[in-house]
Amino acid sequence: MAFKETLLKSKKRLLQMHFESGVGHIGGNLSCLDILMVLHHQIMNQDDQFILSKGHSAGALYITLWSMNKLKDEDLKLFHKEPTKLSGHPAPKWREEIIFATGSLGHGFSLASGLALAKRFKNKPGRVFCLTSDGEWQEGSNWEALIFAHHQKLDSLTLIVDANGLQGFGSTKEVASMDSLTEKFKSFGIPVEEIDGHDLNAIEKALSQNTKGLRAIIAHTTKGKGVSFMENKMEWHYLPLKEPEYQLAIQELDKS
Amino acid sequence: MRNIFCETMVKHSDDSNFIFLTGDLGYMALEPLQKAAGPRFINAGVSEQNMISVAAGLASQGLSPWAYSIAPFIYARPLEQVRNDVCIHDLPVKLVGNGGGYGYGVMGASHHAIDDYGILLTLLNMHVFVPAFRADVPPIVERLIKLEHPSYLRLGKDEQPKNFELPPYASWRHLLKGDGPTLLIVGPLAGEILNGFKELPPSDRPSVWVLTELPIVHHHLPAAFKADLERSNHLVVAEEHVAHGGVGEMLSRILLLAGEAPKKFSHYCAQGYVSGFYGSQNFHRKESNLTAETILKELKK
Structure with missing residues (x-):
């Protein structure tokens, strides 16, 4: 199956999973699903590691693992149910692909730095990728991590920011603007590339570059991407799908 | 106890899994360890939250990280990192806090640790070690190295009375x-x-x-x-x-x-x-x- 078809199928499966479970966080899952899918299907190999710092996008990660046959439909049925390992934020000590349970923001980039440092000390190959949200950069610990990762020259580390512009109770511009995050990262001496986080070629190209040194990719994305009534809507950070909304969303994806 | 701790660490620093992180503390005390451990002695800077998560990342890959600071800065400042990244994952990160209790005296309340092990022992999988005497430090370090769980070492000052013979170390x-x-x-x-x-x-x-x-x-x-x-x-x-x-x-x-x-x-x-x-x-x-x-x-x- 061509990658684009796999991606469409995965988006539909994501909506189905959320609909059947009756839970939200759909908007942020749709903003990063393209990135997670390209990263896991086209970039990462067995030596690479990934940390989902924006743990509230666990659904997108579960679906990505499902698309790689690492989770089954029976597993996805347990999303947000009990007993389950597919909790709203990734659970610890469960799957090798989920090295750390996350959920509280501002931890992932430090954890990823630890993994990159471990590769250096153990002389192991591979890259470490970390996906954060944009609002998450209001956490001070992320800046501690940025200073550390740059100073330690953690060459294998790539930071990806899912910049969808919306956070828990408003837009990032309104709540605590960090414009421009790119300039702030650059001022730390870190190379930054800005991409359209839904342009599959741009994602693949940006993530393929494995130049020496820590790199940051700011992926401009749309919360609720692909479903018109969800796109850039604050409420889809939280709301579950009702039956008519679910059907409409599937129809829209089919037409895309 | 900091000096005997440093001496003991130096002896263990040739283990290829040994990593020592400090939150920019240890001046006039940890230099021998810095020299012995070389690149595996990392001054993580004044950034305790990051240091603990980095230690968790290292431990998850089979390394044996120690994270050192003045006591309150190793458990209170980065408490969520200790809770989520270390304890929930049951990783053998060794936290070392110097100056337990009122150890930092007139330096003030910010530097005291009179609530440390109470707070830490509410966390899953945590083990605490409070050496009473200088001689306790080496056997406790041995135990910490073998322990496959999170731990906290509360260092204080040695107050062993003169001419008092200690029984062999036991908890x-x-x-x-x-x-x-x-x-x-x-x-x-x-x-x-x-x-x-x-x-x-x-x-x-x-x-x-x-x-x-x-x-x-x-x-x-x-x-x-x-x-x-x-x-x-x-x-x-x-x-x-x-x-x-x-x-x-x-x-x-x-x-x-x-x-x-x-x-x-x-x-x-x-x-x-x-x-x-x-x-x-x-x-x-x-x-x-x-x-x-x-x-x-x-x-x-």
Whole structure:
């Protein structure tokens, strides 16, 4: 199956999973699903590691693992149910692909730095990728991590920011603007590339570059991407799908 | 104890999995370790939250990270990182806090750690070590290295009385026989209290025990301690830690659950800042009644 078809199928499966479970966080899952899918299907190999710092996008990660046959439909049925390992934020000590349970923001980039440092000390190959949200950069610990990762020259580390512009109770511009995050990262001496986080070629190209040194990719994305009534809507950070909304969303994806 | 800790660390620093992280502290103390460990000694800067998560990342890959700072900066500042990244994942990250209790004295409340092990022991999988004497540090480090769980080492100052022979290291040790109440002291405070008791005849002093490893588990209580408690029927706990989450609370709960509670229980613990003034470690101990003199006087009432 061509990658684009796999991606469409995965988006539909994501909506189905959320609909059947009756839970939200759909908007942020749709903003990063393209990135997670390209990263896991086209970039990462067995030596690479990934940390989902924006743990509230666990659904997108579960679906990505499902698309790689690492989770089954029976597993996805347990999303947000009990007993389950597919909790709203990734659970610890469960799957090798989920090295750390996350959920509280501002931890992932430090954890990823630890993994990159471990590769250096153990002389192991591979890259470490970390996906954060944009609002998450209001956490001070992320800046501690940025200073550390740059100073330690953690060459294998790539930071990806899912910049969808919306956070828990408003837009990032309104709540605590960090414009421009790119300039702030650059001022730390870190190379930054800005991409359209839904342009599959741009994602693949940006993530393929494995130049020496820590790199940051700011992926401009749309919360609720692909479903018109969800796109850039604050409420889809939280709301579950009702039956008519679910059907409409599937129809829209089919037409895309 | 910091120097013996450093000496012990140097001996272990040739292990290829050994990594030592410091939050920019250890000047005039840890330089020998810095030299011995080379690139595996990392000054992580004044960024304790990041340091703990980095340590968790290292531990998850089979490395053996130690994270060092002044005590409150290793458990209070990065508490969520300790909780989520280390303890929930049950990773063998070793936290080292220098200056437990009122150890930093007149430096002020920000540098004191009178709530450290109480807070840390609420976290999953955490183990705490409070060496009482300089000689305790090497055997405790050995245990920490073998422990496959999160741990916290609370370093204080060595207060071992002169000419006092210590029994071999164990988590529970009977230091002084006495006919009075059964007194259990946590960590280095034992030295200060022993100093006031050791010259007294056994008939006039408590039976003194020291505890250095937490949490307390009922089936690990030494038979000799239980027998001593049965004899005295009066348990006294002295610790440089607040009452909540302290050993007094822990041990009394365990004894109550087991139906082995003594008739009488006394608890001497950190009272915070009683007068609102600041001073040496001994100043704060005195304000909290954590001295041999006060304990003896009160026990005689």
